[in-house]
Amino acid sequence: MRLKLSTLLILLVGIVMTSSAQSWTCSEITENIKTFNDVKTGNKKWAEKLKSIFPLNKDNEIELVYVLKCSDSISRPELIALAEGWLKTVFTNATEQIQVSNDDKLICVGELGQVAFDQKFIGATIIRAPLEIMILYKDDRIRLSLLTRNFRMAHANIGQLESGNINIGSCFPFNKDSKHKEAYSIAYINTLSKLLNLSHGCLQYFNKHTTDTSEELPEW
Helix, strand or coil, X not given: CCCCCXXXXXXXXXXXXCCCCCCEECHHHHHHHHHHHHCCCCHHHHHHHHHHHCCCCCCCCEEEEEEEEECCCCCHHHHHHHHHHHHHHHCCCHHHHEEEECCCEEEEXXXXXXXXXXXXXXXXXXXXXXXXXXXXXXXXXXXXXXXXXXXXXXXXXXXXXXXXXXXXXXXXXXXXXXXXXXXXXXXXXXXXHHHHHHHXXXXXXXXXXXXXXXXXXXXX
């Protein structure tokens, strides 16, 4: 889908539409990234600090939600084109990952990949995380939601194999009695880090591709 971008001025004596000076903002993304880095310490202590700053949602899932606002009016088709263009930078085959795409919202699922690997003398724990992205459209803004619903854990040691989907609320730092505290701390930290980076990448993509494209118009 080719991007169609708004402009501030139409030249009546030519066929060129000039690029607008539109910009996208979301101060919460920058603030959250700074806060995430400011509390950095050892993994378990870091995870415990982060849990009060980035609590799980009501379903015990990791979810970041941001509203990105455009400085000028922008049409719904343009928003859809920008969102689908950004998704192609997130997923190898973004179109195959899209579950819902209409004038109101876009839902796409994929993988964050491995978020933790903890090697001990008697065994190792690997944790992977799924990713769900939902974008809701308004005339001059989007609501971006990035979600990890659970962890996918595999733990192996001598004579034992443990694997399956794990409710994040049952893991450390949210459950003090959890096993594999170090691994789950790393998983929680890295999942947040990846979701924050995706949010920042979305804002950057929208800013770059809203202002650097022009479109030819038919001559009147």
